[in-house]
Structures are given as structure tokens and as C-alpha cells.
Amino acid sequence: MLFNSYTFLFFFIIVVTCYYLVGSWRVRKGILLVASYVFYAAWNPPFVVLLWLSTVVDWLAAKWIYASQSPRKRKLLILVSLVANLGLLGYFKYGTFLLDNFLVLTRSLGLDLSLAKPNIILPVGISFYTFQTLSYTLDVYRRNLVPPKSFLDYALFVTFFPQLVAGPIIRAVDFLPLCDQPKRFSGKALGWGLSLMLLGLFEKIAIADGLLAPVAEAVYDRSGPLDFVSAWCGTFAFAGQIFLDFSGYSLCAIGAALALGFAIQDNFRFPYAAVGFSDFWRRWHMSLSSWLRDYLYVPLGGSRKGPFRTFASLTITMLLGGLWHGASWTFVVWGGLHGLYLVLERGIRKAIPWRWAGGSLVQIPVALLTFLLVCIAWVFFHADSMSDAFTVTATLFGFGARQAGHLLSRTSVALSLGVTTTLFLIHWLMRDTTITAVAARIPWWARSLVLAAMLVGIVGFAGEDRAFIYFQF
């Protein structure tokens, strides 16, 4: 079920009403659990079974890990959890990719194998809930978390519908305590939650889909040659589109959760104002980057075992982070580029003293450079194939095919540059604050005007329904 659909509107009204009408906290949590399964089943009912499987396997594994004192048994159980979760993810998400690459490999070795291609449907949100349940068993294994007594609480942690299919990826240590305290109806939480949902939908429908997607698609779905100006403007448009699309989804998720009394984490903190790439990853998809840091980068050695090990850990983490997004070499290259950026940044930081780097005169150009390099990496994220990605990248550096006109019209170029510049400025101005803090400073009637303008924007830009980009991951 998409947040930008009428069915979600009705679903949410019904769920919120029932949730606050019932007195018993346990029943209310039950309502949320059932609603979460309905939310997931709306996409493809049989795949709810996968969700159940993931829930039960990790519940039992964590329970036995916690109870066991034998290191060997604990290792075996965590291995079972890892194999079950990563096995599901591997089969559904990477099955076809692995088979294709295996066939390419055998062909290159002179073997002509003909294997039937499996017709595998990717269950929506599997990457998100798999990481979420994995973090649960890993935290129990590390003795950072005591498994909850209530299976209902745990099942709700796995399936909580606002963030089930596209994050933010929440941790059991953060979410389970929220299930202990009954949530009373709060007009303020509901009012602000709905405001965040509205802002998210406005970002998604009006700006990402309404203004930027057509420009990005004109460049990335083109059939003819590409020119320098169009390549940059199309890439800027995609940079804006993917941020507004995904942060829009996250805001809807956070808002929906808040309306139900659950405060969940931010996923973005004005990332295009990042000064450098380590700063970028502290601001972009924060729930994933912190997951990768805690469960991959640090166990790989992190920055504690010398520069070479640090660079290797960073690169491996980012390559796998890229692959997490999709079963394609273009995502691996995207992750690899970010790994390279991070490694270079660390090298530069060691070589050059950064004492003088605190002023805006240095920070703004570095932020702009960071943004441009992030945009170049987005080419690989968006392109359908490596060859297309290389064509666009070559054009960005002025090595594209020479041609007289521009692929994009003047209006599209102006739109792309205008929205990108505005987005960059907003991120820069708000890089050290939050939406909440800004909203708290403006009078209530001004808030009404902004909200009404966003509602008009949502209706005014309604057109072709587009799914959220991160649904495919």
C-alpha cells in the first residue's frame, strides 16, 4: 500500500480511529499488528508468510541465544539466524543476478550451460525488514539487548506498518521500550504527525514526481544522443528526485508513527549540505548507514586496526551497501564510488590540516564539490546498464557525442537548475537545525498557510501515480 494512494488514506483513518477508541494497550498493539499485516498483504498476500517466517525464526533464535551460556551453541544459533535471513534475501533479491553472472562466467570459460531462468518476484521491503530482524538477533548475541517477553511487541517491531517496506530501519533497542508505555491520544502528536505526512507527500508528489521526474526520465530513458547540459541537468534532477522521494517516504513514515504515538528516528538531515562524504553519510539514509557502521564496518575492524584495514573496511562496507540497494553491478559501482570518496577524504584529512576549514568560505565550496561528486555517483544508481552509466558519465565530463541541440528544453533546464539550487540552499540554511525547530518558531496561522499550500500543491500536481523509488529495494 502506497502512502500516496487513496486506499492508504482510508486505511490510516480506520486504523487511527480504532487504535484510539480501544482502551486496552495490548488490544491496541494487536490492532497495529493486524493493520501492519493488512498493509503488507495489500501488495501481495502470500508474501506475508515470509514476514511470519522471518519473525518466528529470529524470535526463537534470539530466545535460545540469550538463554544459552555455551559460546559454541550461541554461535551456531546466530549462524542459523544469519543464514535464514540472508538466505531469504539472497534467494529473492539476488537469485537471478547470481545465476546471470554464473552463466556469464561459465560462458567465458567456454562452457555453454543453458539453465532455466527462475521467475522470482522480489518481496517488497525484504531488504528493510531482514536488516531489522538481523539487528535484533545480533544485539541479543552481543548481550546488548534482553529479548522481550512479549511476542506481540516483538512481532510489532518487525512489522510496524509505517516503516515496514522502506524504512527507516529501526532497532529493537529503540522500539521495544516504546511498546511498554501505553500511548495516550495526543492532539499535538497527531497534529505534528499529520503535518510531517503532508510534507512528505508534498515532497514526493509535487516536487519529486511533478517537477523533477519528467526531467530525469527524459535524460535517463532517452533513445537518442545526450549533450553536456542535458546530462548535468538530468542528473541534478535525479539527485533532487531521489532525495525528495525517499525523504518524503521517511517523513510519511515518521509522521504516521508519531500520529500513533511512536517517535521513530529521522532518516535524513539535509544531506546535500554535507561537507565531505563522512558528513554526507551521517545525513543520508541515516538508519542504513548507522546499521552498516554497527554491524559491518565496526566488526570488520573499523578504524582501529591501521589505515589499510580502515580503507578495506570502508570499501567493503560501501560495496555491500551498494549491493543492498539492488542486484545489479551499477549499484555495486555506486557503492564503490562512495567507498572511494570516503577513503580519499580520510587520506586528504590526514594530509591537510583542517583547523582552518571551519569557515563558510571553505565549507561552501567543499559542500558544492561533495554535491557534484554525489551526483556523479547517482548516475550509476539510476542508469539501467553499465554502458548507459558510462555514456552519461562521459558526457558529464565533456566526452559525449557532439550534437547541435539540447535534449532537454529550456524550461526543463531552468526547472532542474532552479529546483536543485533551491534545494541546496534550503539544505545549507537548515543544516544545523531541524524541521521541528523551524515549525515551532512560526505562528500557528502561518503553519496553516504552509500546510494549505502544500495540500493545494499535492492536488495541483496529481497525475501519473509513481511508486516510491526505494520500494524496489
Added chain:
Amino acid sequence: MHSSIFSSSVGYPESHWLKTWLLTGAIFLVALLGWEATLRSLGHRPTVVDDKALWASQRSQVYGDCAEGVIVLLGDCRMQFGMVPRVLQEQFPQHRIVDLAVEGTSPVATLRDLAADEDFRGIVVCGITARTLCTDIRDTQQPYVDFYHGKYTLNERLNRRVSTAVQRTFTVVHPQLRLDGVLRHVAKNRRLPSPYYVETHADRSRLGDYLSLDLEAHRTWVLERARFSCMKADVPSASLWLDGAMELESCVRAIQARGGRVIFLQFPASREYLEYDEWVFPKEEYWDAFAAGTSALCLHFQDVPELSSFDCLDNMHLDRRDAPRFTLAFAKVLGDCSVFTGPPCLTAGDHAVGTKMRCCCQHPIQRVLTRAECACYEKQDSSRSTRVHGMFLNP
């Protein structure tokens, strides 16, 4: 261990949320209704957005006993603009009319899908041209078929129903009246846009008001688009094309073997567009050869007097004033042909394919005969079947 970015104490602006949302609702309603009233005063009308979910909602209605009758309309924009399901429904009240035509596409993928669907036993009216049977565009409706089979869930159904209800009620959600387009139009022309010439209905039919357009400019655009999409040099030879086109025969036979019927229909065209089409795909070499080879009933507008007198204002599509009349004329032809009551159709092998048999009046029978011509033909050779190319002529 809490993750470093988690904040379970996320704050929120404290005050006046009820007032905030009440004022928001009031401003929004005033803006919405004011904009709606303005647009309606300029002559704009609501329209339904035609997407894959709307197509799928129609596709799900093709089932039913043939005795009750389901008439499925396939084709491209000519079918959507030229055939009015409501009018057809009035003529055949015992049948359900389902419109699966899609603008700018070939109907082959949908025909294939219906043929493969064992539960489908209806009558298919498939609007085709020689161009839409070319192999390079044959799969253009496949994404619609895939959406129906793979993604048309209960959630999609419900969402589409609500969307349709909203879109047929409010002009403000008209896709041609999106704010960015309106602002661009105002900046360029210093006035609000005129009503869009196309109106799409919940049954997926469309009505085009071509008189509201600069006809000469539109005709030039239609011709340019036709030239761009299909250049003479790229057109396959008639024999190669026919080999590809005759692959449809297996679909026709599958549908007709289950008691269904298939009728191929070429819609009217006019002036330069017709001349260009005839130059690229000469009727005798392409259409007539296909009609002679298939067991389906083939109706080319030039061969059927009732359908031949229509003028396409933009040279390619029927205007909203002509579409109901064309639909009535087509319904009459179908009625005359006993398509709904006759015995199973001929297969291609029942008569000599491509034979130029002639009746006493010298009418070639690779086209539909009029009632008078038919009587004349029967007199000529009363021992022969009165069935001509899968069409059953009324006695």
C-alpha cells in the same frame, strides 16, 4: 545500546494544532472550490486518467457467457475515439462492452492474452491497421497485460475506484491542468488554458473535440507523427508482413474454438493521412491479403458502405460528433452479420484463400457484401455457402 541517531523524545511544536488544521482545511477548501469554479466557468470538464489500473479494471470484466455476451474492444486511439461503448451498449443491451484499446499501441499482445485465457469466450472487435500488425510494435500493450496479471491486486482495484470517482467529479485533478502546465501557459499566453480537446471516461472511451483545435496545424502534426513512426523505407515487404500478421490466426482460432468471435476492423481515415497510409501499406497488398487469409471477419471501412462515409477531421480520428454515429453504423453492420447468433465461423481452410470470386454484380467477396449484394450472390450460386470470410449474412 541505543543507535546514535535515535531520538525517542522527538519533540513537536506545542501549540494550537486544532486551530492550525481547521484553518488549513478552510483555506484548502476555498482554494480548491474557487479553482474548480474558475475552470468550469472556462468550459473545462472532469476527465479520467487512463492508466494501467483503469485498463486492468476493464480487463477483469471480459468474463461471462457468450450467450449473455461480452464485446471486447481492442485497438489503439482510433478505437478509443471512434467507438462509443455507451452507444454500443444501447444497441446490444444483452452484452457487456469492455474497452481495452490503448492509445499509440498495437492490440496484438492483448489479443494474444485473451486467446490464452481459457475462460474468455467473448466477441473481440479488434481495431487494426497494417502498421499495428508490424512486428516492431506488437508488444506495446504487453506492459498492460503484465500489470493485470501481476500487479492488479485488491488494493489496486480499490484505489482505482476511488481515483475514478474523484477524477470524474473534480476538474482540478485533470492531468492537463496541473499547476506547472497552467503556470507555463499563463506565462506564455497571458491567459488560462482553453479546455482540452480530449475527454476520457471511466469506461476508457474518449471523445475528441477536433473543432476546438487549429485543424490545419493538428493535421500536419498527425501526418508528421505518422511519417516519423513509420517510414516507407522501413516497412516490411507485403509477404514478410503477411507472414508475421498471420501469426494472429492461432489467436483467432483459439478464441473462436471456444465459441467466441474475432472481428478485425480498420477505422476510417481521411485526406493526406489516408493517402500516406495507402502509399506505405497499399490496401490490396496488405489488408486484403490478410483478410483473405484469416478466419476472422474483416471489415475495412472502405469496403463497407455504412462505414465509408465518415470524415476524420484531423484525418486520423473520429470527432466526438461523429463517433456515436459511427458506432451506430458499426452496430448495424454487426447485427446484419449475425455475429451474435450465427454458427461458428469459417476457418481459413473452408474456402480458397485469396480467391477472387465475384458475384454477378462483379463485387469481390474479400469484403463485406451489402444485403442486396448478398441476395444477388445467392441467386448466382444458391448451392454455395452464404458465408463470406467468416461473416454470416442474413438471409
